[in-house]
Amino acid sequence: MKEGYLLSFFSSGFASHVRGKAIDIGSVDIDVFYSPVDGVVESVEVVEIGRPNRRAERSYDVVTLIRTRESLVKVLHVEPIKVRGDTVRRGERLGYFISTPYSGGDIPHAHLEGLRVVIPKVTKPEGGDDAVVIRRSTYYLDLEVTQPAWAGKLTGVPCSGGLLNGSIPWACYGGVVGVKLRKGEVNCLGVRLGEVKVAKPRYSLFEMRRGVLRNWEKDASFKVLSNKPVCGRRALMEFVLGYGRNPVVRLYRRLGLKEGDSVSLSEILRENSSY
Structure with a gap:
């Protein structure tokens, strides 16, 4: 994954985060999302969302599924520039962050499931406020x-x-x-x-x-x-x-x-x- 992004495992209340099965990758100053995996786009689906959120800029979300060698990776909150059947490489532009009824008001991010992430141990616990x-x-x-x-x-x-x-x-x-x-x-x-x-x-x-x-x-x-x-x-x-x-x-x-x-x-x- 490219350095310079923001990550979140546990700032969301959706069950996939609570159970440690999802990660959000986002930014406050970059609107482009680069793929963290190599794979093939299996499907792209636009889904209308009925969740109330006055800060959302769209009424829908986009669900993109990417088939990798290890798993099927689900991507939400990204308007993809790829279509079904396209190959995507790690570090390649996948799309742009969008503000949906699920993510409006949050730091712009992509929600990912099916991605294997190894959390490192603390190397420097000290810091300031x-x-x-x-x-x-x-x-x-x-x-x-x-x-x-x-x-x-x-x-x-x-x-x-x-x-x-x-x-x-x-x-x-x-x-x-x-x-x-x-x-x-x-x-x-x-x-x-x-x-x-x-x-x-x-x-x-x-x-x-x-x-x-x-x-x-x-x-x-x-x-x-x-x-x-x-x-x-x-x-x-x-x-x-x-x-x-x-x-x-x-x-x-x-x-x-x-x-x-x-x-x-x-x-x-x-x-x-x-x-």
């Missing part, structure tokens, strides 16, 4: 973290010895990437976020409300499908990872800040810890 405003919109601020923690080429906000990846408090859960945590509290930047619920060799999941992960498909997933918060009243911060670049936090507040201003992530979290 300083960030700089790199983009200002009507609804949000994009903040670039200037002193991130590292796991191989992945970067993120330091959190309990790993990298924080999640939408706080909207999704009501999150991930700590690059480390296996023991049971207990997850504290990031001096703020308690939740309790460890899932501990895998290279990542851990925490929940912000007891039982939310266990009952996801029976409860929380319905809120996600209707574009309602699982926890809290509205979105606050989305923490995504960088790949060979600094990570980005999308702050769904403007706070009177302008591009180039510096902010403290810990202060924002503490001041909004009640959500």
Whole structure:
């Protein structure tokens, strides 16, 4: 995969992310999506979506299936320039990010399933909480973290010895990437976020409300499908990872800040810890 993109495993509330079967690859300054795999386009389908989302720019999404030697890779939120039967090479332009009822308001990204990803272990757990405003919109601020923690080429906000990846408090859960945590509290930047619920060799999941992960498909997933918060009243911060670049936090507040201003992530979290 090309360096310079942003990655997210656990900032989405859709079940494929919660169960560790999907990855989002996106950018705040690149609108082109380059294929992470070699394969042949098996199908391209335009699907009308009934999910309410006032920030979506289209009423539909596009499902592209790419057959590789190892698997069938599903790609969403990308308007492809390839058609059925076309060969696609790793690093070749596949299409352009689109804002759909599933992704409107999020950092522009492609949703992928069927892609084998090896999460590296943390190599530099230390980092700071300083960030700089790199983009200002009507609804949000994009903040670039200037002193991130590292796991191989992945970067993120330091959190309990790993990298924080999640939408706080909207999704009501999150991930700590690059480390296996023991049971207990997850504290990031001096703020308690939740309790460890899932501990895998290279990542851990925490929940912000007891039982939310266990009952996801029976409860929380319905809120996600209707574009309602699982926890809290509205979105606050989305923490995504960088790949060979600094990570980005999308702050769904403007706070009177302008591009180039510096902010403290810990202060924002503490001041909004009640959500």
